[in-house]
Amino acid sequence: MVYEARHSARLNYSLAGACLGLSVIGFAAAGVIPTASGSYPLAGWTIVAACFAAAFVFARRAMDKAVQARIDGRGVYAPAFASEPVEWERIRSLLPLRAGIQRIVRFELADPESSAAANPAKRAAGALDRGMGFGDFGINTTFYDRGQDELLAAVRHYRPDLIEGG
DSSP states (O other): OOEEEOBOHHHHHHHHHHHHHHHHHHHHHHTSSOOTTOOOHHHHHHHHHHHHHHHHHHHHHHHOOSOSEEEETTEEEOTTTOSSOEEGGGEEEEEEEEETTEEEEEEEESOGGGOOOOSHHHHHHHHHHHHTTSOSEEEEOTTBSSOHHHHHHHHHHHOGGGSTTO
16 A cells, blocks of 8 residues: 655645635735725735735646655655655654644654754754654645545554554
């Protein structure tokens, strides 16, 4: 069983469209679309720029076909954390989180001193997360084409000891 997740194209295109739709507020505030309340060019064009920038980010994610998370026999691969998979032997525990619409699975390494993150900022963030009880790294499946339940099923397949009642 292999879990591979990518950015959800449908969701990201929808979010890009919503951002473009919200830019109408900026055009109205800038005075491009006449309103009875007058115009505020600086605020309006700032809103338009922010909406277009967010739409660009969402459209770029929608077109990105790269794997964002993979779970297979080698371990857990999260390119946002490390360029190589984290082997199963290095993982001590996991914590599935559900906060509002967010679906995140956090992983704790058995030896935090051998962090897989090459980036110093990610190592520091991992140390901070670990200190707060959230493990060393996580996979946020909220905007992926495959969700948290599928990720947990793949973990259960390879490491049933990490899942309570597994």
